[in-house]
Amino acid sequence: MHHGFKRARAVSWPLLICACLLTVGVSLLAYTRAGAQENVHDEDVDFLDVCPAGCPYDSIQAAVDAAAPGDVVRVAVGIYTDLHARGQVTQVVYISKSVTIRGGYSLQFTDPPNPTAYPTVLDARGQGRVFFITGDIHVTLQGLRLTGGHIEGDGGGLRASGANVVLEQVEVRSNEAHRGGGLYFDNCQVRLWSSLVQDNQATGNGGGLYLYNSPAVLARNWLLDNGSGEDGGGIYMLLQHLYLANNVIAHNRADGRGSGIFLAGDADMIHNTLARNGGPAGQGLYQLSNTARLTNTIIVDHPVGIFVAGSATVNLEATFWGHETWANGTNYIARGTIETGTIEISAAPGFRAPDAGDYHLTESSSALDVGIQTAVTRDLDGEERPFGPAVDMGADEYHPGPAMQPASYLPLIVNRRSAATGSQDP
Template sequence: MTPLRTPARPLVRAAAVLLSCAASVPTALAAAPAATAPTGRTVHRVAPGGSVQAALDAAAPGDVVELAAGRYPGSVTLATDGVTLRGQGAGTVLVPDPADRGSCAQAGNGVCVTGSSDDRGAPVRTLSGAVVESLTVAGFPRNGIGAAVTDRLTVRRVSVRDNGMQGISVEMSTRTALTDNEARDNGQAGIFVANWYDRKGGALETRGTEVSENRLTGNRIGLQLRRVRGLTAEANLVSGNCGGVFVVGDDGVPRAGALTVRDNVVRANNRYCPPIPRLDSVQGTGILLTGTEDVTVSGNRITDHSGASPMSGGVVLYPSAVGAPNARATVTGNALDGNLPADLADRDPRGTGNAFTDNACRVSEPAGHC
């Protein structure tokens, strides 16, 4: 058994995550007409009562649509390359409008950031360089922010809460940056990154997507990475969900994986969520790998998980819903304590080439991984 110790990096990074909340609410702007910024970009300013969608429709690539503090009923669609949708922090709130008949509202989402695809899901037009920052999206029946077929999308300093499915959903997108966001009390994942929500098939190569310094709590799953590759999830604080971080694959080719989960603080994800199709009940899971290959889990602090689900434990390897095993997972340099029934659990009897090294923990299944 390796003596328990606390890695320095995840706790330092997590402290920075928590402190970042205090700096995320700038002073509200008064309503004003569009103006040219010093950079040459046009800033379209919207006050409560104004049309956010009209401003987005008028924006050209490189423009900014800036919302003053206040409530904005209705869903909006950002579909122009290089446009920034910016609020004034927590005081700028997008909420549902029952009278909204736009396509984003009909899909149940708050903010839609969309390219286009054909009937088989293949990209037709990729939306590039969009930014959503410094606002709150709350109470929508599906996703707070729903993005699909994008490249270099940035979502930062956004609060997504009380949405029916995902807080932030990013599908079929590459080189995404999701940083310094708060996702809480959403019906499914706080942050969800996938090829498609409603399709199987091979994993998407995300070309370096980064999910970092987010705070994820009160969701079914804090962070779910499903059928994706080439991604890093680091320095996130994941607590108080049913499950913490889920990396999910199946028998599609290419396999999900070739990604890194590092330097996160994952603690006490002990809410109970009942079974749903293709997923057993979830309670007390820190980091789960299922049906993946070549995933590295390193430098994380994973504590205080407890549950009766077959996926309960600190770091758990588990076969996918279609029986696909994990291959060549590397679980190394993590600090684990107080996870029941085990800090490290390899419950994947068909898994191959999986390695557990230099982890500080007390109990493993089977014995010998600590």
């Protein structure tokens, strides 16, 4: 049974969606251009190479300290566990200058890097956080695995304040903090791309990701099995704007509100899959205030799919609710305003291997060819949309043949020219 009410729609959904997408497109372009400024051409920068032995630098911190603003630190395969104290904070790497840190290299530093073949692991071993980033700077992290962070404060895997931060093809796994078990950003600009955020824990808010006053673009990510003692098991966002495209947010848990996502700000969410996020309240999305616009969304197997608080609005178009074993206990509870749009489907989602965290669609899925066309023309794996007469709902667009495994969290680092120009479609 649905609770609350639906407000009569006085505008055409196609016109409204076009207007929203235009706004989002301008916002996304601004972010990708910001990212382009952080990735200067190879001939214009110095490269500082790091490996466990035999390189100019045997620690990432030493290379960062030696780098000039705009330089690239290249890190070879290995496990880096050295900790460094700066003032009152202890971490593997402290950054206060504009720099790119790129992992996934062999010991010969052959381009392009391949983080799957040559994993670059930064492990704080439970004795501090992995990254601390501070200042009005531009920082790009690529092809790195952040793990073992443990801090009584904020940001077990990474804490950033006041910076423009781009994370591409990173894995953030098994970190702990009070807020932002995996990632914590305050007063930043953030882009998180093609990454895995998994098994991170916060005693407070934001098990996987915590955003405070930090506009963010999240595209092609997996957020799995994160937990919070308060709100936002997967994502916690307070103030500003959040853009989500082609993300899988599943198996997260919150003891408070918003097991999948907790929002107290504006959001545009296009082609996302929310599944099996649990906890005492068990909401896939909890919208506390402002407005969230969801398009082509799969939201299944929650006690409550969406909760809309009294001062909030949620606009839906093309929503897949699930059926039988995949049904939500309640699709939505609206203390505020919810508009459900013209397309709602209740059927079996046909995921490939959901118990293993694999939410790619199969040929039998009822989510195929039932969405509406948007400006997003690629899917979670970078494959074209649509494949067939119309786009599929959710993060994945079904294509015959093998799909990428979520464990292979790093589709090879995109070539640097592509990353620099922001030419990737979300």
